[in-house]
Amino acid sequence: MSKKMQITLTVNGTRHELLAEPRELLIHVLRERLNITGPHIGCETSHCGACTVIMGDRSVKSCTVFAAQADGASITTIEGLGTPDALHPLQEAFREHHGLQCGFCTPGMITRAAQLLKENPDPTEEEVRFGMAGNLCRCTGYQNIVKSVLAAAATINAAKEAAE
């Protein structure tokens, strides 16, 4: 065990100061220390994307980020995307279009999709498939995930237009 260091993380808008070993992985800090259990651990080698969170303005796989590297960062997880009373359009769309089954990949999937739609608000099906390719799902065959993301994009864009 190495000595612990003071780490500051802002997670879903709440600032946390905690002591952690530098080697602790961001996914473990979120899940074990902060009890934010939405992001999951699926492969541990940065292939499956179940642990995806938004760090700053980029999607990252939190199993392959040391908490020490994240020190000072602002992080959004699935828990920070919507509330039960005001779901994120992606959360609505995944339910509406059956974009999930066992639910294990879903937090990472939706969190990645949220960032994708920020980077590319009106993607084609091909762009969704390419942009979501860092997230594995074993249940759905992706067809309804892609449908969900496209539907959410349409909802978000329609809301934007209505607001303008």
Add this chain to the structure above:
Amino acid sequence: MIPAAFEYHRPGDLPAALALLQEHGDDARVIAGGHSLIPMMKLRMAEVPHLIDLQAIDALRGITIDGHRITLGAMVTQAEIIAHAGLTTHAPILREAALQIADPQVRAMGTVGGNVANGDPGNDMPGLMQCLNATFHVTGPAGSRDIPAREFYESAYLTAREDDEILTAVSFDAPTGGQAYEKQKRKIGDYATAAAAVILTRLGDRCTAASIAMTNLSDTPIWAEAAGEALVGTACGEDAVIAAITAMQAAIDPSEDNRGPAEFKRHAAGIILARAIARAWSRA
């Protein structure tokens, strides 16, 4: 998959990083995006008592296009390359290659510096840098020096960079002519079964210059000089392409792995190169 304990350092500038490297010697490694190093640490295949995180060093960031010279700071991510309009205009092969690296989340963290400095023959940027005839800029206790990309790789994970040096940037002349990066892989997130970087210049129906490099077909990236020469002076027709492939195949030395036996890779390399040449020629 839990890494062994280490001390973490986040120096604010290059001299501080170099001092830490000096102080801890073989016990220290620098980390950029970490997507090569962290999995190795988690598998406990890399022991790193002192981890030096380069993220706070602003001097390692940024993409500059100065006339025809392009410089990428070591900490420039694949995602930044993809999103950079100037690069897309002046060196589109970079974006084309970067899009074929790993997946979106990994590209958000993975850096040029990490990709080229690590010496992993599976990485795509080293081959591309051979093709571009890039220069790698390293800084150590004795100061800075430039190493031609084509002289950087000695064998797998063994490079011309000394342990106490940090790769700070890569630079290259904006390529002229047609460019293509072609990669065969099993799936998104995989290393290349075979990949080819090709830059061709064309005058009328003649190829006037050609640079060809191959990835993951030897224990280092391969700049296939003779393959390029086989195209120069030709119209990149079938015979010339076959000559280029033959020359390339003489330069590579693939080994068997889960992607297939060497014989297959050799064959696939030829096909991938032919495709890259055709595409580069069509853009030249």
Add this chain to the structure above:
Amino acid sequence: MNDLTPDRDDRTAKLKGIGCARKRVEDARFTQGKGNYVDDIKLPGMLFGDFVRSPYAHARVKSIDTSAAMALDGVVAVLTAKDLEPLGLHWMPTLAGDKQMVLADGKVLFQGQEVAFVVARDRYIAADAVELVEVEYEELTVITDPFEALQSDVTLREDLTPGADGAHGPRRHPNHIFLWEEGDKSATEEVIAAADVVAEEMIYYHRTHPCPLETCGCVASMDKVNGKLTVYGTFQAPHVVRTVASLLSGIDEHNIRVVSPDIGGGFGNKVGVYPGYVCAIVASIVTGVPVKWVEDRMENLMATAFARDYWMKGKIAATKDGKITGLWCHVTADHGAFDACADPTKFPAGFFHICTGSYDIPVAYVGVDGVYTNKAPGGVAYRCSFRVTEAAYFIERMIEILAIELGMDAAELRRLNFIRADQFPYQSALGWEYDSGDYHTAWDKALKAVDYAGLRAEQADRVAAFKRGETRKLLGIGLTHFTEIVGAGPVKNCDILGMGMFDSCEIRIHPTGSAIARLGTISQGQGHATTFAQILASEIGIPADKITVEEGDTDTAPYGLGTYGSRSTPVAGAATALAGRKIRAKAQMIAAYLLEVHDDDVEFDIDRFVVKGAPERFKTMAEIAYAAYHQAIPGVEPGLEAVSYYDPPNMTYPFGAYICVMEIDVDTGEIAVRQFYALDDCGTRINPMVIEGQVHGGLTEALAIAMGQEIAYDEMGNVKTGTLMDFFLPTAWETPHYTTDHTETPSPHHPIGAKGVGESPNVGGVPAFSNAVHDALRPFGLRHTHMPHDHWRIWRAAHELGLHG
């Protein structure tokens, strides 16, 4: 009130019953990160367990030194076989009648085998301690080939008495597990000897792994004050786990509570009992605090249950006109180091003898030799009923090869040999009674949907263009017509460890007309909470939205055998319908009393009982429920509850017609699926949205298996595909778009006619993808080449056909 009564269609729609594409009730928590999976569980004082595993595939364990690990701050215990032996827990029984080491007892038999169990304050310390356990090994000769195992002088299982029978009869070699046979061998061989045409081939279905996105794990919590053990775990069969835990530990079954929380996919991987569960339980008993064990991905792929690994030698005989006359098959089944297959006791090769498939084959024989090798144990049904996907792959390849032999179109050959609709119930030559089917209708619909004749013409054009040097891409048309066998029991035939394979449902109607139903199964993504409520809504007239479905807690749910082999809908779904009918029967008496007529004078109508001939006189189910709890009704007990334990009279036989159109690049071996049409007939369709989702998912797992996914070993027994870099799980990018379709042939013996669907797409999908690859190269002489069809293997097949000049 009558004026306000909505019409019958509206009332039916409000129930969201059978046939409704009801949105899933599970999704609210999953989309908001509020699922509760095993690794989310955190109990006060909880410790973390981690394994020291063998780096060798076969070695003697000379010594284990745990002292350095024990000296590490935060390490509480390090268990070895020596510690478990006094408890009799250093070995455990497998589901297949064999036994398996919990921790290495003298030797190790596969890479990744559990050697010692470290218990520490957190997972980081546990991982550090694992590194500090020093194990001295003496390497032994490794056998990874089952054919070699049966010839070898090396005895892998020294614990077994040479010459003594195994759980499934005589063993003819120390590395032999069983020979299991079905059908008429001599009659089959006579038919083959006399046949006009015989196609013969060795078909290998490679070793793979279910690889759910969530790995296996558990939290064991021994409450020493109350003498109660609670185990939360990734269990596809929680009740069976409770019984096994009781038998192994000696703790009375009422003092054990097993809970399957949300499960992140199972696909068969979470049926078995693993050493991690045993060690966590023991560690919790020893330490008196909760102990969590969660494997990592490499451990999951290396050590928990694999699937397939069947070498299937086949002979299929036919007349020269293409009428199949007999089928012969011998399987060499690589079971790994311990026979831990998850099959019903009587069936050591599962239901492999469904391998006559969709065809009317008069005589057949199957023999299966189980063999020990230095590979991980397992042999689970990876998204299929027991060994059914192997059987479907076998027959669908043999049909294609026979078509080549006959010079016949493979679609026509199938049509010629299908069991006809008028032959159901159909008795197969290998002993099954197929319940219902209409294969010709499904087949014709499928061929028409894809314009089969047009595709064949396009393929011929492509071949001609290829020969002219105009293209390097060939077109393959992968045909499959599969028949599944799912829904084990019946109890008289099917048991696991002696426990009959029934299933169960218990329903309580609440006074205000909502309800809770509890089942013996457990969802791992199938959406039971959504679909079982729909069955019940249609049966008892209470809206699905007012019915909670709960599974997985053995303290509250009725006993059941769990979810695998597509058995939930055929068995627990039937129990649900029948429990609902018990509710309805009692409701009828209450309604009659309330309406002051005779019981026989009221009838059920969607959501109420009405007086026959006077529909304006009725009592809704909500009114009846209220009365059941609030009114004294002569001769009727208060309350409205029912339980049903359902022993199915037969299995169900879903079927389907799949067509895959694939382009293959002969130079690189790359493929692109241009079209995939999947017609499924799963009988009565409960929720079309969920069915479609199941089909998409199963097809994608089939794509993975057929095109690259494998657990590969080198000659030293090292696993070569231990991470998701090398173990192929397709991303959205590699996965094609699917077109789904259906016919609906209800099961005659199932209360609502449903058959189960979750596994059909994997069973039918693998041969469809594989046949497409074969079909592309068939015009150039390819007969058969083994899966997985990854780039280099396709390239090799093309190379051997001389397609590279």
